[in-house]
Amino acid sequence: MRTTINLPDGLAEEAKQKARESGRTFTSLVIEGLRQVLSEPDPPGIVERLPAHGTPSQRPLIDIADRDALAAALDADGLR
Incomplete structure (x- = not known):
């Protein structure tokens, strides 16, 4: 699936640099990070509320x- 995400400039540049240094693509780095975050249980008591x-x-x-x-x-x- 193709999608667009907005990242802070510094974070995007840091991620691109990390991908280059490890011989990977930016996309593969984002996929790995998302998989890691999604596999972790949510900390107890933290509920992120949407703005009203x-x-x-x-x-x-x-x-x-x-x-x-x-x-x-x-x-x-x-x-x-």
């Missing part, structure tokens, strides 16, 4: 299909 944005009637103030608006909302809550 909207009016009391629960009408969202952002369109989640608008990537820039969604990123701004996440950044405002300090979740990214």
